[in-house]
Amino acid sequence: MVSFQRWHVFHAKHKMDKAFSQSFKIQGGNIYDAGKASTGIKTILKQLGINAAVIRRVAIAAYEAEMNVVMYAKHATMTFEVTPKQINIIVEDEGPGIPDVSLAMQEGYSTATPEMREMGFGAGMGLPNIKRNSDSFKIESIVSKGIKLEIKININ
């Protein structure tokens, strides 16, 4: 939950052209908690009074990114930042990385296990879904080290 003080600080900073930001830790393999970071981000954005259509795009991109961490990585930090013009989400994970990023960006390409598919994910839609909801999307992958995603979504 965002306290009134934090909300106030956001609006004070808003006028000064600065950002509000918060980080979430995501644990790989933790199916029970999957979605907590992105639903947390959504709740905060609602409290900050951001436009509902923008919130939906941010929440979908964040949730797909979070599910990717839960399904494939060891752990990650998801940082989201709200500036007067855009919302930025940076996800840095420690994990196997993606050997062929262009292949992973194709809808339908997936290396998911049956357990992942049982959760309703792992059909090769994650990264394309993130890109579809972003105004700017960057992915850097180092095999056996991890992935860094940078997602930017314009507020207006």
Place this chain on the structure above:
Amino acid sequence: MTLSEIVESLYCEVFTGNDQLHMRVEFGCASDLMSDVLAFSQAGALLLTGLVNNQTVQTAYIAEIKAIVFVRGKKPSREVILLAQEKKIPLFGTQYSMYEACGLLYKNGLVPTMACIPCKA
């Protein structure tokens, strides 16, 4: 349609959301794949699904789905119901198959929301 009309049409069991049955939904979508719900659904839709876990409720919250109908007689666990209560998302269950449930709601005027791939006539 109101949620109450949906419950009547599909002879639904109400797992949670008895106090929200007056709410209206104008369109529906159906999928067992949550990534497809995230990709193709519209805010405010009803979701019909056979996937009965936490991710269904989290996806609904993220994608602004108004209510969920579990098809094929699937029942959510207590944990799933509690999560839905926290997110204020009504959960219903019907014995109908996905195909039959969609057909009945479509016939009653609930229009589709998922973007369709244009097919050749």
